[in-house]
Amino acid sequence: MKKISNIFLSVCLLICCSCESVLDKEPITGYSYQNFWNEPAQASAALNGAYFRLQTTLNTEFITYGEARADNLDVKLYNAGTYALANNTLNADYAYTDWGNFYRVIGQVNLIIKNVQEMKAKGLYVNKDAEYNRILGQALGLRALCYLWMVKVWGNVPLVTDPVEYDGDINAFKRTRTDTLQVYNQISTDLLRAQPLLPASYTDNRKTRATLTKGAIDAMLTDYYMWRNKLDSALITSNRILSNTTQYKLANLYDSSIDFFSKPHVDIDNTEYAKMFIEGFSAESIFEIAFSYAEGTNSGLASLFGGGSAVVFYYVHPAFVSIFSSTDLRLRNNFKSESQIFKMFPKGTFDRAKENDKNVILYRLADIILLRAEALVLKGDLNGAWTLLKRVRERVFGVASATNTSNNNLTGPTGSTTESNFKAMTIADAHEVILEERRKELCFEGKRWFDLVRTGKAISKMESINGLKSQENILFPINLNIIRQNPLIEQNEYYK
Template identity: 30%
Template sequence: MKNIKYFVGAVCLALSLNSCSDFLNEEPVSEIPAGDMWQTARDAKAGINEIYGLLRSTLRENYFYWGEFRSDNVAPGAPVMADQARVINNLMSTDEKCAKWTTLYQMINQANLAIKYVPNISMPDVADRNDYLGQAYALRALAYFYAIRVWGDVPLFTEPTEKYSEAIYKERTDKNYILEHVILPDLKKAESLINRNKNYERKRISICGVWAIMADAYMWAKEYNLADQTIDKMATIASKKGGRFVDFEPNIATWHTMFTEELTNKPSDDTPENDEYNSREFIFLVHFNMDEVGTNGYSYMYQWFSGSGNRAAVMSDKFMSIFDEKDMKGDLRKDYTVKNYQNGNELRKYMAGDISNSLNKTCEVAYPIYRYTDMMLLQAEARAHQGKWGEALDLVKTVRDRAGLNTLTENDFASEEEVVNYILRERQVELAGEGRRWFDLLRTEKWKEVMKPINGMEQDGNELFPIHYSHILENPKIVQNTYYGNTNN
């Protein structure tokens, strides 16, 4: 479904193709209307799969650009990796490839098409149709959630672009409006539609995946009670294997193997009722399998973090200093997370041993978008904000027990901020390399105090990425983020 004409309008917006209107005004030799491509259950499945494919394309590199490289977790790696170094050193310009929203808006448009056409498709089981529709709503919410965290205000499209019109040229919509009136309502719709009796996928969005995105969004909205309640719901979903569908993994050795074995070289499986993962930690992940994406679509996980010759980043001295703090000494996660190799502390969380020479061994991995320990620590933070320090620290204790560490008690803290900072440090170590740290600094408004001593980041607006100059050239209604001025380069 990638190459039909109804999709080109959104591509024009996202890619900012020059002379797009001239191209679209020409009559094609053959045209398949969008409605004709959404007729059967097979069409619906293919259409939803396309959204996941676009998410994978979006996050192949941007998982690190958007979620890790601007944080205090990393420092520049090899000098040849200049693109990544500019992001890490706070020297971005408006021509950075990570400043493009191309595939993200393609993803949004494909979700809009599914939301429009799937309800009219006849299927033997209406629950299957609802599940496809629920995934479309959840994926649209996730796409916009990334967009507002990266660029702030962004253009809003809730209807599909099926042919060229002036309507594709939109101004940016306030990020808080999008959060309140699009992201959270979309997730509520997904919650009511996802099939809880059949969808046990972790490579697709299950009901627990919906709740994970929703809880995260509530935390950004500072709706701490709602985030707390949403995370609690996950305990109600049972696995076909017995026990809970998502749960905490208490053993540190198994914690390690869930990254190195559960995520690596995983065979393709498109059967929603089959949960092919042994670990219940994972809620939603983006998987890279050579059979599915080919040798040009693999993960950048190892290429960017391994080997002194071309590694884009190493774990920073500031990150490594955490393990020297009194209550962090002996952290069992350290040796599983980082290895000093060729004069740099490399992220090794996703590697069972040393670097492999086999492309298949080193690049067939998955990016965890959400896992259960992430949710536990978010819930701890939510409870701290509600004055429930003891309950918050109980959750932290569970995580630190696995790491072989003691946990402070309520009496060790003098303020809510101290408790929250304690939890955020735990999130920083536990979720290192999982695309979460920079977003945590943004969400808690701590990016200035943390990053100013490192790369001088302190001016309002600097927390946002620039909008790629090509988007602004094509659409005069788009105004650049203020920190980056009005230049087009």
């Protein structure tokens, strides 16, 4: 391990300015290394700094990496980088090809992981086991989260698990790229170590949704296992989440007493489903990155969505709108018009400055339900998969009945004929049904591109749209500045 001496640890915290702050922030911006790690409160402050850095890392980037190259979005506001994503003309000059922000989170949590264990050995956590476990478990989880994103985006990446002295140059550790299998092993090790350390919830619901818990780790594990096609493991971890019915519940949307399509948008904005995105911290949320205008943090989502064509980067792709049925309430919730994406925003007027602090939901219950349904389909259990698909659809269309115009008991989305047809499908066809449901349910949440990649459908779905035809083209290029700073880094093959 590289020796660290007189290193300045940047915690990047904000002064606490709200009694409803998600994190217990302290008015400290940095520490001299020798005077740090002397009490548990300092480790908590460092952990808050890691979450702060995560805000920067996956601010709008969760769309850049997880959706912008897929088939849901239509570019509206000219930007060379955005057009390159949509048209599959990536090159290593674009800022989003730089993995530096991920390593800034990793650098912070590597220090935490090392030092809290040393603090415990020195007796600084006597009678504070829960606090120690919380800090260590969250740090391990954040490291795993960053590496999971990076291997999805770039493939082989340098694996750094020891605190290194880089003095502002994130590539000063001068490591080569590590084989993906070794990175996967570290992700798995960190998550399996973190899960038993963390509580199921915290006394503050906002912290339960916006900091790591057992459920958040299980969601990451489910994501990881599905990415690796480890279906049996994904079924175990997803079941733990679905079994926690006290903490995780699907947000209500359908209401038989309201015709949302004939009412002003405000009616659907008042549903639990809409508030999940507009206000955050819902009972469906498993883990989200919290932002707050009052605390000076901004998610940047209004620059992507939530406005006219002259102010936002994306509208919805016209072909995507057409896959929704006319009675699908997600149409009313997701779009202000046939083209404007307002999923995270009220459909009426809103203050683009003050309301540009919408949380970024990384995992929610519907995501895990549909991943579990997908795993069941791939294992040939179409009956089990239908039960889960039905749950998601009934939230949107209501329970099938002869009087439900949105969900007829025979031919509706969960009607008996639809059910019989699904259960009679081939595994490939049923799998496509689940993926299309994920596309509709999780659109604009950074899932679609990764779904296409992990299921091997990226080329077949995208070639006619943007010319994607090479497997090597699926990975992102590595920024040229990274390669210049660290010649040991080799560019991804397609971009050489």
